[in-house]
Amino acid sequence: MKRPITRSLVFGLLAGMAGGGATAGGVLLGFGTFESAWPVFVTCGILAALLHNTRQSILGMVDNRTHTLSNRIDRIRRDVGDIHGLVRLGPYTGELPLPMGGGWALTGDSAALLAREALARKPETVLELGSGASTLILGQILRKNGRGRLLSIDHDGAWADETRRHVKLLGLEDIVSVVDAPLNKQALGEQMVEWYDIPKSAIEQLGSIDLLLVDGPPQKHGSDVQARYPALPFLRGSLSMDALVFVDDANRDSEKKMVERWLAEDDRWKTRWFDTVDGVCLLSRGP
Numbered sequence: 001m002k003r004p005i006t007r008s009l010v011f012g013l014l015a016g017m018a019g020g021g022a023t024a025g026g027v028l029l030g031f032g033t034f035e036s037a038w039p040v041f042v043t044c045g046i047l048a049a050l051l052h053n054t055r056q057s058i059l060g061m062v063d064n065r066t067h068t069l070s071n072r073i074d075r076i077r078r079d080v081g082d083i084h085g086l087v088r089l090g091p092y093t094g095e096l097p098l099p100m101g102g103g104w105a106l107t108g109d110s111a112a113l114l115a116r117e118a119l120a121r122k123p124e125t126v127l128e129l130g131s132g133a134s135t136l137i138l139g140q141i142l143r144k145n146g147r148g149r150l151l152s153i154d155h156d157g158a159w160a161d162e163t164r165r166h167v168k169l170l171g172l173e174d175i176v177s178v179v180d181a182p183l184n185k186q187a188l189g190e191q192m193v194e195w196y197d198i199p200k201s202a203i204e205q206l207g208s209i210d211l212l213l214v215d216g217p218p219q220k221h222g223s224d225v226q227a228r229y230p231a232l233p234f235l236r237g238s239l240s241m242d243a244l245v246f247v248d249d250a251n252r253d254s255e256k257k258m259v260e261r262w263l264a265e266d267d268r269w270k271t272r273w274f275d276t277v278d279g280v281c282l283l284s285r286g287p
């Protein structure tokens with residue numbers, strides 16, 4: 001970016017000198033007419049255009065650099081949050097190679113928070129919406145707790161297979177079931193929503209849910225439909241009185257609006273917000 005700016009300045013300087021020289025020469029020679037002044041105007045015009053162009057280039061460059069820098073800072077912040085959480089998770093997921101996940105998975109700090117809650121509450125029944133790394137972490141925590149079962153549902157059969165493969169590798173089949181639940185249109189009150197078609201038998205066998213992890217279905221970018229909103233209206237009746245609802249991606253507008261709607265529909269829920277990389281909101285009805 002340096003060269004075009006320098007060239008523009010040099011060119012502007014030369015143009016100014018040429019314009020000024022021509023006007024001075026004209027006056028000395030006695031040509032002080034209107035016509036003799038036009039080069040000055042042209043030069044001023046060129047200079048003004050050049051200066052404006054230069055200013056724009058500089059501002060554009062600063063803007064680009066600022067954008068790149070803020071992206072890098074954001075990336076570093078994400079990585080630090082992720083790694084910090086993974087380190088804290090270490091003692092509880094000894095058999096799980098770290099790091100894990102990718103962009104879709106719970107970040108390390110959110111996963112550590114989930115693990116902490118699961119260790120403290122020792123839930124008997126866990127339902128997870130959206131399988132993956134969190135399934136494996138929860139499965140291992142339940143094994144460590146010595147009690148509890150996890151039902152994880154996924155709309156994507158291929159991804160569910162992938163999670164099942166890891167569940168098997170970790171020997172968690174007696175604790176974790178990953179069930180296919182394709183998304184389809186369902187009536188929720190007056191409206192039709194897209195929601196998991198959860199096999200009835202799977203829910204019936206589960207009993208009342210002590211911990212509900214809301215991390216699916218995927219939220220479409222830019223859509224004002226809150227894809228995960230149906231979780232509470234559909235599952236409220238299956239939750240135990242002191243159930244904990246763990247909402248991932250709580251920094252997103254869609255999740256914030258979703259939680260607002262839930263609270264408006266049932267004011268017994270208390271919320272706690274956590275500033276993890278993607279944000280977490282914990283909801284409970286206890287004191």
Ligand SMILES: C[S@@+](CC[C@H](N)C(=O)[O-])C[C@H]1O[C@@H](n2cnc3c(N)ncnc32)[C@H](O)[C@@H]1O
Nearest residue numbers: 104105106130131132133134154156159215216
């Ligand atoms: C937010 S992800 C769930 C992530 C999961 N709770 C975890 O911590 O890994 C929501 C859905 O995205 C899909 N998904 C997850 N990981 C994926 C991947 N790496 N590639 C494509 N789809 C993925 C799955 O269908 C999943 O149910």
